[in-house]
Amino acid sequence: MTTTVHHAASGEPYLSVNNIEVIYDHVILVLKGVSLEVPKGRIVALLGANGAGKSTTLKTISNLLHAERGDVTKGSVDFKGVRVDQMTPNELVKRGVIQVMEGRHCFAHLSLEENLLTGAYTRSISRAELRESLEKVYHYFPRLKDRRMTQAGYTSGGEQQMCAIGRALMAKPEMILLDEPSMGLAPQIVEEIFEIVKDLNQRENVSILLAEQNTTVALRYSDFGYILENGRVVMEGDAKELACNEDVKEFYLGLSSAGRKSFRDVKHYRRRKRWLS
Amino acid sequence: MQFFFEVLIGGLLSGVMYSFVALGFVLIYKASGVFNFAQGAMVFAAALTFVGFQELGVPFWLALLIAFGVMVVLGILTERIVLRPLVNQPPITLFMATIGLTYVIEGLAQGAWGANVRGLELGIQDEPIEWLMETANISVSKFDLFGAGVAALLVTLLALFFQYTRIGRALRAVADDHQAALSIGIPLQQIWRIVWAVAGFVALVAGLIWGARNGVSFSLTFTALKALPVLILGGFTSIPGAIVGGLIIGSTEKLAEVYLGEYVGGGIDSWFPYVMALAFLLVRPEGLFGEKHIDRV
Numbered sequence: 044m045t046t047t048v049h050h051a052a053s054g055e056p057y058l059s060v061n062n063i064e065v066i067y068d069h070v071i072l073v074l075k076g077v078s079l080e081v082p083k084g085r086i087v088a089l090l091g092a093n094g095a096g097k098s099t100t101l102k103t104i105s106n107l108l109h110a111e112r113g114d115v116t117k118g119s120v121d122f123k124g125v126r127v128d129q130m131t132p133n134e135l136v137k138r139g140v141i142q143v144m145e146g147r148h149c150f151a152h153l154s155l156e157e158n159l160l161t162g163a164y165t166r167s168i169s170r171a172e173l174r175e176s177l178e179k180v181y182h183y184f185p186r187l188k189d190r191r192m193t194q195a196g197y198t199s200g201g202e203q204q205m206c207a208i209g210r211a212l213m214a215k216p217e218m219i220l221l222d223e224p225s226m227g228l229a230p231q232i233v234e235e236i237f238e239i240v241k242d243l244n245q246r247e248n249v250s251i252l253l254a255e256q257n258t259t260v261a262l263r264y265s266d267f268g269y270i271l272e273n274g275r276v277v278m279e280g281d282a283k284e285l286a287c288n289e290d291v292k293e294f295y296l297g298l299s300s301a302g303r304k305s306f307r308d309v310k311h312y313r314r315r316k317r318w319l320s
Numbered sequence: 321m322q323f324f325f326e327v328l329i330g331g332l333l334s335g336v337m338y339s340f341v342a343l344g345f346v347l348i349y350k351a352s353g354v355f356n357f358a359q360g361a362m363v364f365a366a367a368l369t370f371v372g373f374q375e376l377g378v379p380f381w382l383a384l385l386i387a388f389g390v391m392v393v394l395g396i397l398t399e400r401i402v403l404r405p406l407v408n409q410p411p412i413t414l415f416m417a418t419i420g421l422t423y424v425i426e427g428l429a430q431g432a433w434g435a436n437v438r439g440l441e442l443g444i445q446d447e448p449i450e451w452l453m454e455t456a457n458i459s460v461s462k463f464d465l466f467g468a469g470v471a472a473l474l475v476t477l478l479a480l481f482f483q484y485t486r487i488g489r490a491l492r493a494v495a496d497d498h499q500a501a502l503s504i505g506i507p508l509q510q511i512w513r514i515v516w517a518v519a520g521f522v523a524l525v526a527g528l529i530w531g532a533r534n535g536v537s538f539s540l541t542f543t544a545l546k547a548l549p550v551l552i553l554g555g556f557t558s559i560p561g562a563i564v565g566g567l568i569i570g571s572t573e574k575l576a577e578v579y580l581g582e583y584v585g586g587g588i589d590s591w592f593p594y595v596m597a598l599a600f601l602l603v604r605p606e607g608l609f610g611e612k613h614i615d616r617v
Binding site: 110133136137143148150152157160162164165 | 497499503505
Protein backbone atom coordinates (compact mmCIF):
# COMPACT_ATOMS: atom_id res chain seq x y z
CA MET A 44 0.00 0.00 0.00
CA THR A 45 1.16 3.45 -0.83
CA THR A 46 -0.33 5.26 2.12
CA THR A 47 2.07 3.84 4.71
CA VAL A 48 4.23 6.95 4.42
CA HIS A 49 1.72 8.77 6.55
CA HIS A 50 2.89 6.93 9.65
CA ALA A 51 6.15 8.71 9.76
CA ALA A 52 4.46 12.03 9.20
CA SER A 53 2.03 11.65 12.06
CA GLY A 54 4.55 11.04 14.84
CA GLU A 55 6.29 8.33 16.84
CA PRO A 56 4.76 4.85 16.72
CA TYR A 57 3.31 4.20 20.13
CA LEU A 58 0.96 1.32 19.91
CA SER A 59 1.71 -1.05 17.10
CA VAL A 60 -0.19 -4.12 16.08
CA ASN A 61 1.85 -6.39 13.87
CA ASN A 62 0.21 -8.86 11.57
CA ILE A 63 -2.13 -10.44 14.11
CA GLU A 64 -4.25 -13.44 13.34
CA VAL A 65 -7.09 -14.36 15.69
CA ILE A 66 -9.10 -17.56 15.85
CA TYR A 67 -12.26 -18.00 17.89
CA ASP A 68 -13.12 -21.38 19.32
CA HIS A 69 -10.19 -22.95 17.44
CA VAL A 70 -12.05 -22.78 14.12
CA ILE A 71 -13.28 -19.33 13.19
CA LEU A 72 -10.57 -17.19 11.66
CA VAL A 73 -11.59 -13.61 12.43
CA LEU A 74 -8.46 -11.55 11.83
CA LYS A 75 -6.25 -12.52 8.93
CA GLY A 76 -3.13 -10.53 9.56
CA VAL A 77 -4.05 -7.06 10.76
CA SER A 78 -1.34 -4.44 11.24
CA LEU A 79 -1.86 -0.93 12.45
CA GLU A 80 -0.20 1.83 14.39
CA VAL A 81 -1.36 4.54 16.73
CA PRO A 82 1.08 7.45 17.16
CA LYS A 83 1.25 9.20 20.52
CA GLY A 84 -1.43 11.74 21.15
CA ARG A 85 -3.47 10.92 18.05
CA ILE A 86 -6.93 9.59 17.35
CA VAL A 87 -6.92 6.69 14.95
CA ALA A 88 -10.16 5.33 13.57
CA LEU A 89 -10.76 1.69 12.79
CA LEU A 90 -13.66 1.51 10.37
CA GLY A 91 -15.62 -1.24 8.75
CA ALA A 92 -18.91 -3.05 8.59
CA ASN A 93 -20.38 -5.51 11.08
CA GLY A 94 -18.13 -8.50 11.60
CA ALA A 95 -15.15 -6.91 9.88
CA GLY A 96 -13.03 -7.51 13.00
CA LYS A 97 -12.95 -4.07 14.62
CA SER A 98 -13.96 -5.23 18.09
CA THR A 99 -11.76 -8.28 17.85
CA THR A 100 -8.78 -6.08 17.03
CA LEU A 101 -9.45 -3.92 20.09
CA LYS A 102 -9.97 -6.93 22.32
CA THR A 103 -6.75 -8.45 21.09
CA ILE A 104 -4.89 -5.33 22.14
CA SER A 105 -6.62 -5.12 25.56
CA ASN A 106 -6.37 -8.89 26.01
CA LEU A 107 -10.04 -9.30 26.78
CA LEU A 108 -10.05 -11.87 24.03
CA HIS A 109 -9.14 -14.80 26.24
CA ALA A 110 -12.36 -14.46 28.18
CA GLU A 111 -14.21 -15.04 24.91
CA ARG A 112 -12.39 -18.13 23.78
CA GLY A 113 -10.38 -16.25 21.21
CA ASP A 114 -6.73 -17.00 20.55
CA VAL A 115 -4.03 -14.95 18.93
CA THR A 116 -2.23 -17.41 16.69
CA LYS A 117 0.16 -15.06 14.94
CA GLY A 118 1.64 -11.62 15.26
CA SER A 119 2.37 -9.33 18.18
CA VAL A 120 1.21 -6.16 19.90
CA ASP A 121 3.71 -3.60 21.18
CA PHE A 122 3.04 -0.65 23.42
CA LYS A 123 5.85 1.83 24.03
CA GLY A 124 8.33 -0.70 22.72
CA VAL A 125 7.25 -3.52 25.04
CA ARG A 126 5.43 -6.61 23.88
CA VAL A 127 2.08 -6.66 25.62
CA ASP A 128 0.14 -9.46 23.96
CA GLN A 129 0.71 -11.94 26.78
CA MET A 130 -0.26 -9.57 29.59
CA THR A 131 -3.45 -9.76 31.61
CA PRO A 132 -5.91 -6.86 31.27
CA ASN A 133 -4.92 -5.87 34.81
CA GLU A 134 -1.25 -5.44 33.86
CA LEU A 135 -2.25 -3.62 30.70
CA VAL A 136 -4.44 -1.14 32.53
CA LYS A 137 -1.56 -0.48 34.90
CA ARG A 138 0.64 0.22 31.87
CA GLY A 139 -1.91 2.71 30.62
CA VAL A 140 -3.93 0.84 28.00
CA ILE A 141 -7.63 0.55 28.74
CA GLN A 142 -10.63 -0.46 26.69
CA VAL A 143 -14.09 1.09 26.79
CA MET A 144 -16.22 -1.79 25.71
CA GLU A 145 -18.89 -1.80 23.07
CA GLY A 146 -22.33 -1.42 24.60
CA ARG A 147 -21.12 0.67 27.55
CA HIS A 148 -21.11 -2.10 30.16
CA CYS A 149 -21.65 0.11 33.18
CA PHE A 150 -22.16 -1.58 36.52
CA ALA A 151 -25.94 -1.30 36.60
CA HIS A 152 -26.43 -1.53 40.37
CA LEU A 153 -23.65 0.84 41.30
CA SER A 154 -24.22 4.57 41.33
CA LEU A 155 -22.52 6.61 38.61
CA GLU A 156 -19.97 7.84 41.13
CA GLU A 157 -19.24 4.31 42.33
CA ASN A 158 -18.83 3.27 38.71
CA LEU A 159 -16.22 5.95 38.28
CA LEU A 160 -14.47 4.99 41.52
CA THR A 161 -14.09 1.37 40.41
CA GLY A 162 -12.18 2.70 37.42
CA ALA A 163 -9.35 3.67 39.75
CA TYR A 164 -9.04 0.15 41.13
CA THR A 165 -5.61 -0.46 39.65
CA ARG A 166 -4.13 2.75 41.07
CA SER A 167 -3.00 2.83 44.66
CA ILE A 168 -3.67 6.45 45.45
CA SER A 169 -4.74 8.55 48.39
CA ARG A 170 -8.26 9.73 49.01
CA ALA A 171 -7.34 13.25 47.93
CA GLU A 172 -5.91 12.07 44.63
CA LEU A 173 -8.97 9.95 44.05
CA ARG A 174 -11.17 12.97 44.69
CA GLU A 175 -9.06 14.99 42.27
CA SER A 176 -9.39 12.40 39.50
CA LEU A 177 -13.11 12.27 40.12
CA GLU A 178 -13.42 16.04 39.81
CA LYS A 179 -11.47 15.95 36.58
CA VAL A 180 -13.90 13.42 35.10
CA TYR A 181 -16.81 15.54 36.30
CA HIS A 182 -15.19 18.51 34.64
CA TYR A 183 -15.28 16.74 31.28
CA PHE A 184 -18.68 15.18 31.88
CA PRO A 185 -20.72 17.63 33.97
CA ARG A 186 -23.79 15.52 33.30
CA LEU A 187 -22.35 12.71 35.37
CA LYS A 188 -21.95 14.99 38.34
CA ASP A 189 -25.61 15.95 38.25
CA ARG A 190 -26.64 12.33 38.42
CA ARG A 191 -23.79 10.89 40.45
CA MET A 192 -25.98 9.15 43.02
CA THR A 193 -28.25 7.49 40.45
CA GLN A 194 -27.78 3.79 39.80
CA ALA A 195 -26.11 3.49 36.40
CA GLY A 196 -28.80 1.09 35.18
CA TYR A 197 -31.37 3.85 35.39
CA THR A 198 -29.44 6.44 33.37
CA SER A 199 -29.79 7.14 29.67
CA GLY A 200 -27.65 5.57 26.96
CA GLY A 201 -25.63 8.74 26.51
CA GLU A 202 -24.98 9.05 30.23
CA GLN A 203 -23.92 5.41 30.33
CA GLN A 204 -21.48 5.98 27.49
CA MET A 205 -20.08 8.98 29.36
CA CYS A 206 -19.89 6.89 32.51
CA ALA A 207 -17.97 4.17 30.67
CA ILE A 208 -15.48 6.66 29.23
CA GLY A 209 -15.20 8.47 32.56
CA ARG A 210 -14.61 5.19 34.36
CA ALA A 211 -11.75 4.41 31.98
CA LEU A 212 -10.30 7.89 32.58
CA MET A 213 -10.15 7.18 36.30
CA ALA A 214 -7.42 4.63 35.56
CA LYS A 215 -5.30 7.51 34.21
CA PRO A 216 -4.75 5.87 30.83
CA GLU A 217 -2.34 6.89 28.10
CA MET A 218 -4.19 4.96 25.46
CA ILE A 219 -7.93 4.37 25.27
CA LEU A 220 -9.42 1.72 23.02
CA LEU A 221 -12.87 3.07 22.35
CA ASP A 222 -15.28 0.57 20.89
CA GLU A 223 -18.33 1.91 19.07
CA PRO A 224 -19.18 4.86 21.31
CA SER A 225 -21.96 5.98 18.98
CA MET A 226 -23.92 2.75 19.27
CA GLY A 227 -27.61 3.33 19.77
CA LEU A 228 -27.27 7.04 20.55
CA ALA A 229 -28.99 10.06 19.06
CA PRO A 230 -26.79 12.02 16.59
CA GLN A 231 -26.72 15.00 18.92
CA ILE A 232 -25.38 12.91 21.82
CA VAL A 233 -22.88 11.22 19.51
CA GLU A 234 -21.59 14.64 18.55
CA GLU A 235 -21.40 15.69 22.20
CA ILE A 236 -19.44 12.58 23.14
CA PHE A 237 -17.02 12.90 20.25
CA GLU A 238 -16.41 16.53 21.16
CA ILE A 239 -15.45 15.46 24.67
CA VAL A 240 -13.25 12.66 23.36
CA LYS A 241 -11.42 15.10 21.09
CA ASP A 242 -11.05 17.48 24.00
CA LEU A 243 -9.63 14.71 26.18
CA ASN A 244 -7.25 13.74 23.44
CA GLN A 245 -5.93 17.25 23.10
CA ARG A 246 -5.84 18.35 26.70
CA GLU A 247 -4.89 15.14 28.47
CA ASN A 248 -2.76 13.88 25.60
CA VAL A 249 -4.53 10.51 25.61
CA SER A 250 -4.08 8.51 22.42
CA ILE A 251 -7.24 6.92 21.13
CA LEU A 252 -7.93 3.96 18.92
CA LEU A 253 -11.54 4.23 17.90
CA ALA A 254 -13.61 1.45 16.37
CA GLU A 255 -16.66 2.86 14.64
CA GLN A 256 -19.32 2.02 12.13
CA ASN A 257 -20.34 5.63 11.90
CA THR A 258 -17.67 6.48 9.34
CA THR A 259 -18.67 10.09 8.78
CA VAL A 260 -18.39 11.16 12.39
CA ALA A 261 -15.35 9.00 13.12
CA LEU A 262 -13.32 10.42 10.23
CA ARG A 263 -14.27 13.94 11.19
CA TYR A 264 -12.77 13.57 14.65
CA SER A 265 -9.75 11.40 13.95
CA ASP A 266 -6.32 11.96 12.48
CA PHE A 267 -5.79 8.69 10.70
CA GLY A 268 -8.02 5.84 9.59
CA TYR A 269 -7.90 2.16 8.76
CA ILE A 270 -10.65 0.35 6.95
CA LEU A 271 -11.16 -3.28 7.85
CA GLU A 272 -13.01 -5.73 5.71
CA ASN A 273 -13.38 -9.38 6.49
CA GLY A 274 -10.49 -9.46 8.92
CA ARG A 275 -8.02 -7.53 6.77
CA VAL A 276 -7.00 -3.92 6.45
CA VAL A 277 -8.09 -2.93 2.95
CA MET A 278 -7.35 0.77 3.07
CA GLU A 279 -5.56 3.22 5.30
CA GLY A 280 -4.72 6.86 5.19
CA ASP A 281 -5.11 10.31 6.61
CA ALA A 282 -8.61 10.85 7.94
CA LYS A 283 -9.20 13.82 5.64
CA GLU A 284 -7.97 11.95 2.59
CA LEU A 285 -10.07 8.93 3.46
CA ALA A 286 -13.14 11.11 3.81
CA CYS A 287 -12.50 12.43 0.28
CA ASN A 288 -11.58 9.07 -1.20
CA GLU A 289 -14.08 8.08 -3.89
CA ASP A 290 -14.24 4.43 -2.79
CA VAL A 291 -14.79 5.31 0.83
CA LYS A 292 -17.41 7.84 -0.13
CA GLU A 293 -19.19 5.25 -2.15
CA PHE A 294 -19.06 2.26 0.14
CA TYR A 295 -18.97 3.73 3.62
CA LEU A 296 -20.43 7.19 3.39
CA GLY A 297 -23.17 6.36 0.89
CA LEU A 298 -22.15 9.23 -1.37
CA SER A 299 -21.55 8.71 -5.06
CA SER A 300 -20.65 11.03 -7.87
CA ALA A 301 -22.22 8.77 -10.46
CA GLY A 302 -25.64 8.68 -8.83
CA ARG A 303 -27.32 5.44 -7.78
CA LYS A 304 -25.53 2.26 -8.65
CA SER A 305 -26.72 -1.26 -9.06
CA PHE A 306 -26.07 -3.37 -5.97
CA ARG A 307 -24.59 -6.10 -8.13
CA ASP A 308 -21.77 -3.83 -9.24
CA VAL A 309 -21.03 -2.87 -5.71
CA LYS A 310 -20.79 -6.46 -4.61
CA HIS A 311 -18.59 -7.29 -7.52
CA TYR A 312 -16.30 -4.43 -6.74
CA ARG A 313 -15.97 -5.38 -3.14
CA ARG A 314 -15.20 -8.96 -3.94
CA ARG A 315 -12.41 -7.93 -6.29
CA LYS A 316 -11.10 -5.58 -3.67
CA ARG A 317 -10.81 -8.39 -1.16
CA TRP A 318 -8.99 -10.63 -3.57
CA LEU A 319 -6.43 -7.98 -4.22
CA SER A 320 -5.75 -7.01 -0.64
CA MET B 321 -48.75 -12.70 76.33
CA GLN B 322 -45.53 -13.60 78.11
CA PHE B 323 -45.59 -16.90 76.37
CA PHE B 324 -46.07 -15.17 73.04
CA PHE B 325 -42.99 -13.02 73.61
CA GLU B 326 -40.98 -15.96 74.74
CA VAL B 327 -41.80 -17.82 71.54
CA LEU B 328 -41.20 -14.72 69.45
CA ILE B 329 -37.80 -14.00 70.96
CA GLY B 330 -36.78 -17.64 70.76
CA GLY B 331 -37.87 -17.62 67.11
CA LEU B 332 -36.01 -14.42 66.30
CA LEU B 333 -32.84 -15.71 67.85
CA SER B 334 -33.03 -19.03 66.05
CA GLY B 335 -33.68 -17.04 62.89
CA VAL B 336 -30.31 -15.39 63.36
CA MET B 337 -28.79 -18.84 63.05
CA TYR B 338 -30.36 -19.25 59.63
CA SER B 339 -29.08 -15.86 58.68
CA PHE B 340 -25.51 -16.99 59.26
CA VAL B 341 -25.77 -19.62 56.59
CA ALA B 342 -27.73 -17.33 54.28
CA LEU B 343 -24.95 -14.74 54.58
CA GLY B 344 -22.42 -17.08 53.01
CA PHE B 345 -24.72 -17.61 50.05
CA VAL B 346 -25.30 -13.90 49.62
CA LEU B 347 -21.60 -13.09 49.63
CA ILE B 348 -20.70 -15.44 46.83
CA TYR B 349 -23.85 -14.70 44.87
CA LYS B 350 -23.22 -10.98 45.09
CA ALA B 351 -19.67 -11.16 43.91
CA SER B 352 -19.79 -13.84 41.27
CA GLY B 353 -23.42 -14.40 40.46
CA VAL B 354 -22.96 -18.03 41.47
CA PHE B 355 -25.44 -19.73 43.72
CA ASN B 356 -22.99 -21.68 45.84
CA PHE B 357 -24.73 -24.90 46.70
CA ALA B 358 -21.65 -25.96 48.65
CA GLN B 359 -22.14 -23.36 51.39
CA GLY B 360 -23.75 -25.95 53.70
CA ALA B 361 -20.85 -28.31 53.12
CA MET B 362 -18.45 -25.48 53.90
CA VAL B 363 -20.23 -24.85 57.22
CA PHE B 364 -19.87 -28.53 58.03
CA ALA B 365 -16.23 -28.70 56.94
CA ALA B 366 -15.33 -25.61 58.96
CA ALA B 367 -16.95 -26.86 62.16
CA LEU B 368 -15.46 -30.32 61.72
CA THR B 369 -11.97 -28.94 61.16
CA PHE B 370 -12.23 -26.77 64.26
CA VAL B 371 -13.46 -29.61 66.45
CA GLY B 372 -10.97 -32.00 64.94
CA PHE B 373 -8.03 -29.80 65.85
CA GLN B 374 -9.43 -29.18 69.31
CA GLU B 375 -9.61 -32.92 69.86
CA LEU B 376 -5.93 -33.13 68.99
CA GLY B 377 -5.30 -30.84 71.95
CA VAL B 378 -4.88 -27.59 70.03
CA PRO B 379 -6.04 -24.59 72.12
CA PHE B 380 -9.26 -22.77 71.21
CA TRP B 381 -7.86 -19.70 69.46
CA LEU B 382 -5.22 -21.60 67.57
CA ALA B 383 -7.82 -24.12 66.37
CA LEU B 384 -9.99 -21.22 65.27
CA LEU B 385 -7.09 -19.74 63.34
CA ILE B 386 -6.21 -23.05 61.71
CA ALA B 387 -9.84 -23.70 60.74
CA PHE B 388 -9.97 -20.23 59.20
CA GLY B 389 -6.76 -20.95 57.32
CA VAL B 390 -8.19 -24.20 56.01
CA MET B 391 -11.31 -22.38 54.81
CA VAL B 392 -9.23 -19.76 53.02
CA VAL B 393 -7.16 -22.44 51.30
CA LEU B 394 -10.37 -24.22 50.36
CA GLY B 395 -11.70 -20.99 48.88
CA ILE B 396 -8.54 -20.36 46.88
CA LEU B 397 -8.50 -23.92 45.57
CA THR B 398 -12.15 -23.65 44.60
CA GLU B 399 -11.41 -20.53 42.61
CA ARG B 400 -8.39 -22.12 40.94
CA ILE B 401 -9.79 -25.55 40.16
CA VAL B 402 -13.52 -24.99 39.75
CA LEU B 403 -14.30 -21.38 38.89
CA ARG B 404 -11.41 -20.24 36.75
CA PRO B 405 -11.92 -22.80 33.98
CA LEU B 406 -15.60 -21.89 33.93
CA VAL B 407 -15.27 -18.14 33.42
CA ASN B 408 -17.98 -16.77 31.14
CA GLN B 409 -20.05 -19.92 31.28
CA PRO B 410 -23.78 -19.62 31.97
CA PRO B 411 -24.79 -19.44 35.65
CA ILE B 412 -26.39 -22.87 35.54
CA THR B 413 -23.02 -24.44 34.68
CA LEU B 414 -21.43 -22.78 37.67
CA PHE B 415 -24.33 -23.86 39.86
CA MET B 416 -23.89 -27.46 38.78
CA ALA B 417 -20.19 -27.19 39.53
CA THR B 418 -20.95 -26.10 43.10
CA ILE B 419 -23.25 -29.09 43.55
CA GLY B 420 -20.32 -31.29 42.63
CA LEU B 421 -18.15 -29.27 44.98
CA THR B 422 -20.58 -30.04 47.84
CA TYR B 423 -19.81 -33.75 47.63
CA VAL B 424 -16.09 -33.18 47.33
CA ILE B 425 -16.00 -30.97 50.43
CA GLU B 426 -18.21 -33.29 52.46
CA GLY B 427 -16.14 -36.27 51.41
CA LEU B 428 -12.82 -34.59 52.17
CA ALA B 429 -13.95 -33.32 55.56
CA GLN B 430 -15.31 -36.67 56.65
CA GLY B 431 -12.34 -38.48 55.17
CA ALA B 432 -10.00 -36.36 57.23
CA TRP B 433 -11.90 -36.30 60.52
CA GLY B 434 -14.25 -39.27 60.48
CA ALA B 435 -18.03 -39.25 60.48
CA ASN B 436 -18.74 -39.32 64.23
CA VAL B 437 -21.04 -36.80 65.83
CA ARG B 438 -19.01 -34.48 68.02
CA GLY B 439 -19.80 -31.92 70.62
CA LEU B 440 -18.50 -28.36 70.31
CA GLU B 441 -17.92 -26.18 73.35
CA LEU B 442 -17.74 -22.40 73.03
CA GLY B 443 -17.92 -21.75 76.77
CA ILE B 444 -21.32 -20.08 76.68
CA GLN B 445 -24.12 -21.90 78.40
CA ASP B 446 -27.45 -22.53 76.77
CA GLU B 447 -29.40 -21.33 79.82
CA PRO B 448 -31.92 -18.54 80.45
CA ILE B 449 -30.71 -15.07 81.36
CA GLU B 450 -31.55 -14.72 85.05
CA TRP B 451 -32.49 -11.07 85.41
CA LEU B 452 -34.80 -11.25 82.41
CA MET B 453 -36.35 -14.33 83.95
CA GLU B 454 -36.88 -12.52 87.25
CA THR B 455 -38.04 -9.15 85.99
CA ALA B 456 -40.22 -10.11 83.01
CA ASN B 457 -40.51 -13.85 83.50
CA ILE B 458 -39.37 -14.42 79.91
CA SER B 459 -36.86 -17.12 79.22
CA VAL B 460 -34.17 -16.12 76.75
CA SER B 461 -31.14 -18.31 76.19
CA LYS B 462 -27.76 -16.72 76.80
CA PHE B 463 -26.32 -18.67 73.94
CA ASP B 464 -28.94 -17.48 71.48
CA LEU B 465 -28.32 -13.92 72.51
CA PHE B 466 -24.61 -14.41 72.00
CA GLY B 467 -25.30 -15.78 68.54
CA ALA B 468 -27.42 -12.76 67.72
CA GLY B 469 -24.66 -10.46 68.91
CA VAL B 470 -22.08 -12.15 66.70
CA ALA B 471 -24.47 -11.93 63.76
CA ALA B 472 -25.04 -8.23 64.29
CA LEU B 473 -21.32 -7.60 64.40
CA LEU B 474 -20.63 -9.70 61.34
CA VAL B 475 -23.32 -8.03 59.28
CA THR B 476 -22.21 -4.55 60.23
CA LEU B 477 -18.66 -5.35 59.26
CA LEU B 478 -19.64 -6.92 55.96
CA ALA B 479 -22.05 -4.13 55.05
CA LEU B 480 -19.38 -1.50 55.71
CA PHE B 481 -16.84 -3.53 53.76
CA PHE B 482 -19.07 -3.84 50.71
CA GLN B 483 -20.30 -0.29 50.75
CA TYR B 484 -17.23 1.75 51.45
CA THR B 485 -14.00 -0.06 50.64
CA ARG B 486 -12.19 -0.27 47.33
CA ILE B 487 -12.28 -4.06 47.35
CA GLY B 488 -15.94 -4.07 48.39
CA ARG B 489 -16.84 -1.83 45.48
CA ALA B 490 -14.85 -4.02 43.14
CA LEU B 491 -16.73 -7.05 44.46
CA ARG B 492 -20.04 -5.44 43.63
CA ALA B 493 -18.73 -4.38 40.23
CA VAL B 494 -17.65 -7.91 39.44
CA ALA B 495 -21.09 -9.15 40.48
CA ASP B 496 -22.71 -6.77 38.02
CA ASP B 497 -20.54 -7.36 34.99
CA HIS B 498 -17.51 -9.66 34.84
CA GLN B 499 -16.36 -8.44 31.48
CA ALA B 500 -16.56 -4.77 32.28
CA ALA B 501 -14.73 -5.38 35.55
CA LEU B 502 -12.01 -7.18 33.62
CA SER B 503 -11.81 -4.35 31.10
CA ILE B 504 -10.99 -1.75 33.74
CA GLY B 505 -8.28 -3.94 35.18
CA ILE B 506 -10.01 -5.56 38.15
CA PRO B 507 -8.32 -8.95 38.48
CA LEU B 508 -11.24 -11.37 38.69
CA GLN B 509 -9.20 -14.21 40.14
CA GLN B 510 -8.04 -12.11 43.05
CA ILE B 511 -11.55 -10.87 43.72
CA TRP B 512 -13.00 -14.36 43.69
CA ARG B 513 -10.32 -15.63 46.01
CA ILE B 514 -11.22 -12.88 48.45
CA VAL B 515 -14.93 -13.63 48.23
CA TRP B 516 -14.46 -17.34 48.79
CA ALA B 517 -12.17 -16.66 51.69
CA VAL B 518 -14.74 -14.34 53.28
CA ALA B 519 -17.49 -16.86 52.61
CA GLY B 520 -15.26 -19.48 54.23
CA PHE B 521 -14.94 -17.25 57.28
CA VAL B 522 -18.69 -16.79 57.51
CA ALA B 523 -19.10 -20.56 57.13
CA LEU B 524 -16.70 -21.03 60.03
CA VAL B 525 -18.68 -18.69 62.29
CA ALA B 526 -21.93 -20.38 61.26
CA GLY B 527 -20.40 -23.79 61.83
CA LEU B 528 -19.20 -22.89 65.30
CA ILE B 529 -22.55 -21.53 66.41
CA TRP B 530 -24.63 -24.27 64.85
CA GLY B 531 -22.15 -26.91 65.99
CA ALA B 532 -22.24 -25.65 69.57
CA ARG B 533 -26.02 -25.81 69.52
CA ASN B 534 -26.73 -29.09 67.72
CA GLY B 535 -23.39 -30.89 67.71
CA VAL B 536 -21.09 -31.24 64.73
CA SER B 537 -22.51 -33.88 62.45
CA PHE B 538 -23.31 -34.46 58.83
CA SER B 539 -26.76 -32.93 59.38
CA LEU B 540 -25.04 -29.50 59.50
CA THR B 541 -24.97 -29.56 55.72
CA PHE B 542 -28.75 -29.49 55.71
CA THR B 543 -28.78 -26.12 57.45
CA ALA B 544 -28.10 -24.88 53.94
CA LEU B 545 -31.57 -25.92 52.93
CA LYS B 546 -33.10 -23.80 55.70
CA ALA B 547 -31.17 -20.84 54.29
CA LEU B 548 -33.08 -21.06 51.02
CA PRO B 549 -36.38 -19.58 52.22
CA VAL B 550 -34.39 -16.97 54.10
CA LEU B 551 -32.68 -15.97 50.86
CA ILE B 552 -35.92 -15.87 48.92
CA LEU B 553 -37.48 -13.64 51.54
CA GLY B 554 -34.52 -11.34 52.06
CA GLY B 555 -33.21 -11.28 48.51
CA PHE B 556 -30.20 -13.11 47.14
CA THR B 557 -28.05 -10.03 46.89
CA SER B 558 -28.65 -8.27 50.19
CA ILE B 559 -26.66 -8.74 53.37
CA PRO B 560 -29.25 -6.99 55.57
CA GLY B 561 -31.83 -9.04 53.65
CA ALA B 562 -30.21 -12.25 54.84
CA ILE B 563 -30.59 -11.08 58.42
CA VAL B 564 -34.12 -9.75 58.17
CA GLY B 565 -35.14 -12.82 56.18
CA GLY B 566 -33.67 -15.02 58.88
CA LEU B 567 -35.53 -13.15 61.63
CA ILE B 568 -38.83 -13.40 59.79
CA ILE B 569 -38.42 -17.08 59.01
CA GLY B 570 -37.24 -17.91 62.52
CA SER B 571 -40.03 -16.07 64.31
CA THR B 572 -42.90 -17.08 62.03
CA GLU B 573 -41.95 -20.73 62.02
CA LYS B 574 -41.89 -20.87 65.81
CA LEU B 575 -45.10 -18.87 66.17
CA ALA B 576 -46.80 -20.98 63.53
CA GLU B 577 -45.67 -24.12 65.29
CA VAL B 578 -47.09 -22.95 68.60
CA TYR B 579 -50.32 -21.32 67.47
CA LEU B 580 -51.21 -23.14 64.23
CA GLY B 581 -49.42 -26.42 64.76
CA GLU B 582 -52.10 -27.99 66.92
CA TYR B 583 -54.71 -27.70 64.18
CA VAL B 584 -52.68 -29.67 61.68
CA GLY B 585 -51.05 -32.10 64.06
CA GLY B 586 -47.74 -30.27 64.70
CA GLY B 587 -44.36 -30.48 62.97
CA ILE B 588 -45.26 -27.37 61.05
CA ASP B 589 -41.93 -25.58 61.51
CA SER B 590 -40.08 -27.89 59.16
CA TRP B 591 -42.12 -26.92 56.14
CA PHE B 592 -43.75 -23.60 57.02
CA PRO B 593 -40.75 -21.50 55.85
CA TYR B 594 -40.94 -23.07 52.40
CA VAL B 595 -44.62 -22.23 52.08
CA MET B 596 -43.80 -18.66 53.01
CA ALA B 597 -40.99 -18.55 50.48
CA LEU B 598 -43.29 -19.89 47.81
CA ALA B 599 -45.92 -17.26 48.56
CA PHE B 600 -43.23 -14.62 48.55
CA LEU B 601 -41.93 -15.65 45.15
CA LEU B 602 -45.33 -14.90 43.70
CA VAL B 603 -45.50 -11.41 45.16
CA ARG B 604 -41.94 -10.15 45.24
CA PRO B 605 -39.51 -12.44 43.45
CA GLU B 606 -36.44 -10.29 44.13
CA GLY B 607 -37.02 -10.54 47.88
CA LEU B 608 -37.41 -7.75 50.41
CA PHE B 609 -34.03 -6.18 49.85
CA GLY B 610 -32.81 -7.85 46.70
CA GLU B 611 -31.57 -5.84 43.77
CA LYS B 612 -34.24 -5.27 41.23
CA HIS B 613 -33.36 -6.56 37.83
CA ILE B 614 -32.70 -3.43 35.81
CA ASP B 615 -33.74 -3.77 32.23
CA ARG B 616 -33.57 -1.03 29.66
CA VAL B 617 -36.45 -1.17 27.25
